[in-house]
Amino acid sequence: MTDLTQVTLMFLIFLWMPLFIVLFRFHMNPDPHLNKEAITFENKVQQRLYITLRNNGYYVRVKEKCGPYTLDLVLPYYRVALRCKIDAEKIEDLGKRNYLRKQGWKVVGITEKEVDGKMTTVLHKIEAAVLEKIK
Known part of the structure; x- marks a missing residue:
């Protein structure tokens, strides 16, 4: 792999994946106080x-x-x-x-x-x- 591909992969893993996980959690339960x-x-x-x-x-x-x-x-x-x-x-x-x-x-x-x-x-x-x- 080239350096650019590795940087892009690292960018996706460390920056965007946590964001997607948090957004997915809020999508599943938009109001955590409402059971x-x-x-x-x-x-x-x-x-x-x-x-x-x-x-x-x-x-x-x-x-x-x-x-x-x-x-x-x-x-x-x-x-x-x-x-x-x-x-x-x-x-x-x-x-x-x-x-x-x-x-x-x-x-x-x-x-x-x-x-x-x-x-x-x-x-x-x-x-x-x-x-x-x-x-």
């Missing part, structure tokens, strides 16, 4: 919404603590909290909503009927809340 096996959902609305949001590129956290309250689903970068409700007639906790607003969160209520209907309308509702928080 997908440990996620438990309270209802199917949460689960379907979580999967849909992750598939659409959102970073979603489940059961996030905010003061004395636990939030169903959260888009932490935008400070949008998603309240997943099974029954549309269920009485909302206004104290919780007011507390979250004072902490800078935008609360969006999502019902089972909306999730079972058209998921695109739910995504538009969430995107509107995200855009409102960005402005």
